[in-house]
Amino acid sequence: MRPEKKSQTMKPLTAANKLGVYLPAAPEEFRSAPISFAQLEALRNDPPGWLTELRRTGPFPRDVLARKLGVSNAGLVRARVSETLTAEEIGALLADPPEWLLRERANYAAVRAENARIEAKEAERRAATNRPAKNRG
Template identity: 75%
Template structure:
């Protein structure tokens, strides 16, 4: 058996996720294919025109849209943003942010600050619990 036959393949959805693109916006030939890690790497290193254009203008999958808006995936869900957004739509939202976007951005900042506070407190607690053990 050749090495190629033993190579694992991935479904189009997995490949699209790894490329950070929205599967329904890809060409049919992409959606009907399976991909080896080598083929995926080739797409990353030398993207075809459709992939370059898709990365530039979208539409983007939920996680990329959320990152570009500076909010969480959950924030998009709470705002009931169901469709994948394009670069133009994202820029429009950022230029004149609706109330939900402002609220979700503030929420994400608060969540990150709380996570940092908890992390620092836990590190402090661990350091304090290690000190007495060293003195024994």
């Protein structure tokens, strides 16, 4: 007989990252024990009230905060935004954006546009490389 296979688990921080929530705001029972992949799937498929509420109102982890503000994680660092923010605080920032937010959003948009330009150029180069030679005759 084979020994029973143990279910793989992850640290609560990893599970919180995969769920897009700020770990310190999660309930103690979530923060204190390893999470199995089956438990993670169950949380994704049928989120409990606390998870739904955290996803809706925050506080949000840095990557979610950056996405909601339309800036990069580095932009948050440059602006010295180190605390987590709630949906209400994010709404207030977006309603009356400070100078740093306008600057970082413009910078982020420029970087994304440049990345798209490079990607399109690379796709064009790949397509040209893969074209069959024209029959010259």
